[in-house]
Amino acid sequence: MENIDIKFIAKKSECSIATVSRVINRSKPVSEELQKRVIDTIRKYNYNPSIYAQNLAGKKSRLLGFIMTNYINQYQLLLFRYLNEFACKMGYGCIIRYCNSGFEEKLEVLRELEIRGIEVCFSLFLLSQEEEAYIKEHFRIKVCHMQSPEMHLNIIEKNESSVYEAVCYLAQLGHKRIGGIFCIDEIDDSFLMARKRGFLKAISQINLDQDESLIGQLHGECEKDSVISVIEKIFVPQKPPTALFCYSDEVAIEVMSWIMKQGYRIPEDISVLSFDGIPFAGRVTPSLSTISQPVEYQAKCIINGMLYLQDGIERPCDEKGNEYLLQIRDSVGFPSH
Structure with missing residues (x-):
């Protein structure tokens, strides 16, 4: 031969x-x-390229692969900082590749990672069941993402319940007309859609104003013009919301900038609350109220889940660290009307 x-x-x-x-x-x-x-x-x-000849000798690769979106927000940057930190602590290096959301682009990146000896890859993109099945059939490399069961993050439940509790808090302050801005995801059962479900569940159960015009939706990457277009439709001068929930801190910061340019005050005229807990949220004026994600815990669970896919050894994380904290700052207050 x-x-x-x-x-x-x-x-x-x-x-x-x-x-x-x-x-x-x-x-x-x-x-x-x-x-x-x-x-x-x-x-x-x-x-197997000779640079990774250890694979031929039956040794495991000491490299972990990561597929990152070309549009990276501050939460994702913070997440990868901790992913890299925890990987290094476990004696692993990281290879990062960037691509857009198209499935073919993801496959090209996976092919490259596979020939470079990578056995396990984490994708910032969520994968549909069909995509996961295709990869499993055609690739040796094992691919996981935020919602993979090996991560043990309970991310759907946590996203939905934390948004529900945040909207209930706004209602307790006296807000009756609460608007929301959300991101449309191609995957129906995603953590982004869970945030919207939590919002709608609270609105319905507390019997708040269910005016459909109060709900805005963004598609894909959130360009400034798209955010402004959505908020203009929600913020009708004759009957504006008294509070607004945004699915991410970066969107909320854009929204607050637009609101103040129109001459409205935050939180006197409208309260703004969002999701992620990026460090910059506490530095803007007014400081942004947000649901802070347990990013260090998430990163540790992801690395442990990746290593489990490689060696089959369970490395459980302390569930106490998986807390989503509602941080109330200057952008939220009592309604004035």
């Missing part, structure tokens, strides 16, 4: 050894067509 090495891959791919090396190490640009041909050949013959 012919020895499967870099020369063999170059021959089967009908290119030079140098080209195969460039594809593997991303050292120099290679045409998309040629790159695909080399990667397909590597996968077909199950070739």
Whole structure:
């Protein structure tokens, strides 16, 4: 049987050894067509590049893969800071790749990570059941995300209940007309949709104003113009909301800027509350009230879950750390009308 090495891959791919090396190490640009041909050949013959020769000796890779969105918000940056920190503590390095939300782009990134010897990858993108099934069938690399059961984050329940409690708090202050801005997710049962469910559940159970015009929805990446377009539809001068919940701190900061430019006061005219707990939320004026996520706990659970997928060893986290805290700051107060 012919020895499967870099020369063999170059021959089967009908290119030079140098080209195969460039594809593997991303050292120099290679045409998309040629790159695909080399990667397909590597996968077909199950070739492991010599830089990760430890895999051939039965050793586990000490690298973890991460797929990040090209549009990264402050919460995600903070999450990755802790992911990298906990991975290093466990003796692992991190390889990060960026892409847009298209499934084909994700597959290209997975192919590259796989040929570089990565066994487990965490995706900031959620994956549908169909996408997960396809990856499982066509790839050796194991892929997980925030809602994967191995993470033990209970993220759907936590997102829904924390938003529900936050809206109840606004109602206790006397707010009856509460608006909400949410992100539409292609995956119905996502943590983003759970935030909207928690909001609507509270509005319904407390018998608050259920005017549909108070609900705004954003699609995909949240550009400033899109946020302004949504808030303009909600904030009708004749009957504005007295409080507004935003699904993320960054959206809320844009919203507060727009509200104040229109001459309204926060919180005297309208209270604003959001979700994530990014550090910058406490530094804006007025300081933003928010539901703070347990980002360090999440990062630790993610790393432990990734290692479980690799070696089958359970590393449970203390559930006490999985607390979503409602931080009331200057942006929330009693309604004036």
